[in-house]
Amino acid sequence: MKIKKGFNAIYRNLKKFLNNTFFRAKFVFTRYYETKEIDNQSILLQSYSGTSMTGNPYYLLEYLCKNEKYQSMIKYVVSTKKNYKDISQYIQNKNFKNVKVIRIHSRKYCKALACSKYLINNVAFPTYFIKKEGQVYLNTWHGTPLKALGKAMTEDMLTIGNVQRNFFMCDYILAPNQFTLDILRKDYMLDKLYKGKYLLNGYPRNHIFYDEEFRTKLRNRLELDGKKVIVYMPTWRGTHAIRNDTEQFYYIMHMLIELDKNLGNDYIVYVKEHNMSSLKIDFEQFEKIKEFPNEYETYEFLSIADCLITDYSSVMFDFANTGKKIILYAYDEEEYLKDRGMYIDFHSLPFEKVYTSRDLIKSLNQVDEYRNYFNEISDYIHYDQINTIPDILGLMIESQSSELLNVIDLKPNPDHKPNVLIFTGALFKNGITSALKGLLSHIDKDKRNYFLTFTKNQVNPNKKTVAELAQDFDYIVESGEKNFRINEVIPSFLYFRFNVNTKYIQKKIKSLFKREAQRLYPNMKFDYIIHYTGYERKYMNLFACMDGVKMIYVHNNLIKESASKDNIHLPSLRKSYNEFDKIVIIRDSMKEELLGSLGENADSKVCLAHNLNNYQNIQNKATMDIVFDEDTECNITVEELKENLSNKNTIKFINIARFSKEKGLDNLVRAFEKYHQMNPNSYLTIIGGYGPTYEETLDLVMSSPAKEAIAIIKSISNPYPILNASDVFVLSSHYEGLPMVIMEALILDKPVISTNITGPKEFLEQGYGYLVDDSVEGLIDGMKEYEKTQLTLLKSFDYVAFNETAIQEFEELFK
Known part of the structure; x- marks a missing residue:
């Protein structure tokens, strides 16, 4: 069986190697990483995981291609397979020289990623990327965070690993304002380990908003003089784990139909989808609603807009550089914000908020009427007024310092603590x-x-x-x-x-x-x-x-x-x-x-080093109400459990253990069965977190003559109120280390009955517990002894002194 499973694993992985480009790329990248030298004349730029060449990487690429001193450098631009044709055509139309578009996870990509001297990204390179000594990595990130990032994403706090490790590999992390810098440091937990430098400077992509000449030429070229240009950029409604575009699609379609019907002929609304979204809007059905043109970089075209409509996207901070009207169309505000942490109170934002298509149309018809918000958001766009693209690239490629650059070198661990x-x-x-x-x-x-x-x-x-x-x-x-x-x-x-x-x-x-x-x-x-x-x-x-x-x-x-x-x-x-x-x-x-x-x-x-008990937490949680979690499984309802545990006329036994053979739960059920025949005024609760014998134990309980007097609970985050409502704890294990649960029972003043096995014996024979034979008969003897004496001769457990000794033992490990 073991050999068969092994060969099945080989077959599955061989199939993945042949058919899965990402899986294969791990091998290809590793070979290049360990065998090839760095190419000092190459630079790789990746934007939004290759779904586009936009944002900060694009403007850095543009400068590299237009500046003569960087002409000889090979610029690798990353694309997904799906977007390869569009990005290649886009680069060709821009007439950028010495640029090679490469598919992400391809051999060319793996080689460029492993060997390029300079690396630029606005999100993260793949999980298989390891930065080689001598490479220089700039992460520009992609906006001022309105929504939670990193560990502040309560539902997605485990998805941060690859972004976090990418940050740790960076030589430079660019932030457009102090607010963003502080968030990245705190919620990706960089302060104590990050050895690179921060650049507190304007975003390369935002300088376009200050290029009035470019704006005028583009509007003339597109024959938009006399038109009111509106750009709609909704944020993505999904999460890292779940894509959720369907409901958003219907809301947006209804809104677009109303705009097309009710706006004047001098209005044009361009719709730009989020790069993570997959809305399939048919623009041919509209007269005044158009798809955002893909022949221009996003912010190039956004710079000609007279008004931006968005919702919860950080694009609002970037567009605020124009001083033009911003409308936040928050049709699903309550639902959207309830599951997402926000760094800034949405209602405190100085932009007009509307919640219906009717109010949106009304606001657009007054596109030139809005409050001056510049002073209220100046802290977010202060650095954008200065074009630091040449200085950023000069620092990265030529190690040139500049008075325009605000380079922050926050040494990790300044106190030199281990x-x-x-x-x-x-x-x-x-x-x-x-x-x-x-x-x-x-x-x-x-x-x-x-x-x-x-x-x-x-x-x-x-x-x-x-x-x-x-x-x-x-x-x-x-x-x-x-x-x-x-x-x-x-x-x-x-x-x-x-x-x-x-x-x-x-x-x-x-x-x-x-x-x-x-x-x-x-x-x-x-x-x-x-x-x-x-x-x-x-x-x-x-x-x-x-x-x-x-x-x-x-x-x-x-x-x-x-x-x-x-x-x-x-x-x-x-x-x-x-x-x-x-x-x-x-x-x-x-x-x-x-x-x-x-x-x-x-x-x-x-x-x-003995284990420590968080006795204050145990005692506090023990006073709470008994509550089942969403994933809790139990053979009775929580109300029935509470009623059974509140019965003062019954002896209530409890065991808390993993559902596993060595825990002896089968012996415990059989022992209780026999004891219950002798004393029907008895009750047993078994709580387990996980383990392979849960179904087996449950079947044993449900087939027992004493099943009405046994509660079996799988997975509960706070078992302490149940332990506190019980009379005596019974450990039925065949072998143990030193189980924490017996000390937790003693902290709550519950006497302990335990099988006489190494581990618990060493601790309990000091007078803290009653030891019995590791058998069904032994457990019955323990139950009968509790009924007879309540085990009143057992010593109380000084958990404070125990912890003090244990923490001293832990400290000795570092000597």
Whole structure:
């Protein structure tokens, strides 16, 4: 079966290599990146991922082509396959010399991207791009942000990875105003790691608004004298994950029909779609409504407009340079803004706002009547009045300074604090995540800079946890897949699929992950690197190839666990135990358990650092109402659960654990079944975040004679009110590290019954819990003992003192 799955994976990837240009480009780019030299006479310009050649990159290209000293340089312009013909014709019509249009992800593109000395973009290069030492990268971005960016995009905060890492690779990031600069720094979390410089200067694309001669010539050429030229530029209604053009299409079509019917003959309305949109408007049905002409760069044509109609687009700030009328047609304001964070209060914008076609027509009929907004938005367009295109290119290409350029060199980490990178794992609703939260709530951020890192697809189901942690910590999202050389594919396949481990394979694995470290963490230096979960094989191999003091946590005996689970890669685990600098155990007896499997000299690296509890958070959340999440599954309703837990005449047992074999939930259900026959006034709640045995456990519960007295809950973000409403916690596991949940129960003054297994035993035998045999009979004995004595002789848990000791142990790791 394993061999069959392996060959199926080979077949799928071979098919992708042959048919998927993006997948193939990762290999092609990597070969050029590692084998070709930089061409000092080439520059690559990419705008909006190749969907157009517009915006800031276009105006920089125009200057490069018109200025004699840059004539000999080869200028690569990037295009998508779909737009290749239009962009090629566009460049030809402009009569630009020494310009080559190349398709994104093609061989020519990969070579130009890997070898061009100078790189210009207004969004981001693909996830496989790694900047070569000696390349110079300018990111101009594409507007003053009105809507949330980066981590401020609550629904899309995990999509920022590729843009963020592109910023970290930049030598220069251009911002048109201080507001934009501050937003980019804050919400892409650049301050502590970005080593490049910021340019606080006018946008190249906005200088066209001050070229009155060009405006007059273009209007004359198009025979628009005496016409009132209106440009409509709606923003995109979708998200990074969901395209949503249909509803927008119907609203816009209704509006355009009304404008065509009711505006005077001296009006012409040009409609410019967002580059991410796919509206299919048939312009032939209109007389006064026309498609925005594609033979001109967007802002070239926009500069001749008498009025701009938009909604929530940053184009309003750029067009404000003209001082002409701006109308915000916000027909869906309430719906649009409810799901999007806004940096600026929409109602505070000094432009006229209309909500119906009738009011829009009324405003257009008074196109020359509007308030003077210039002073109110001067902070956003202050720098646009000066043409700094020659100076920007002079700095980038010739390292020439200029008095016109406002170059800001904000040195990262001015306090020289050590940088600590922590891999969080998937942030499942489990004990490891609780332990991580406890640790992060107590660490001293004045001593070190802490950065969290995780994989987008892994943590996507747990975005709420990411949002919670992001309030206090910067994070780096892994974006894209590994870049391979062809000769690394088979070694990687043999290593990860079949545990084949030779010197040659290790050589290829090392080269693969050394490159991956450069891709994921470009220009970043971490003094300490912590693999907190201790499970994920990729990060074991990745961190082994990075500089810095490397630590891996051991929450469970994974060598033992590997006998019953297939998610543990023993070669990677043993490699990390051998090559990492410190192996962090969370209970003292774990060292003895691991000694035989740690490898040569690994035992000297073992350090003890108990997990911490965020007891204040636990106590606060325990007082909240019991609430099911959208993804919560339960065999009863939340109202029924509340009613059952409020019954003072029943003994209420609870277990909180992953749905997995080693948690012994089958034993717990069977033990409760028998106990319930002896004492019908009893109730059991089982809560689990995830795991492979949920369906099996649910079936066991639903077929049990005691099913009416058992609640089984899958996935709930706040289990503490349920724990608080219960009487006693029962741990039924066959083996454990030191589960956080038993301490969480003690924090809420709930007595603990636990199977007598290593881990919990070490902690609970100090008088904190009642230990029973790891069997159905043992669990029944524990339940009967609680009924008899309420376990009143157990000691209370001093969680404050425990945390103080644990944080001291954590601090010792950095010595």
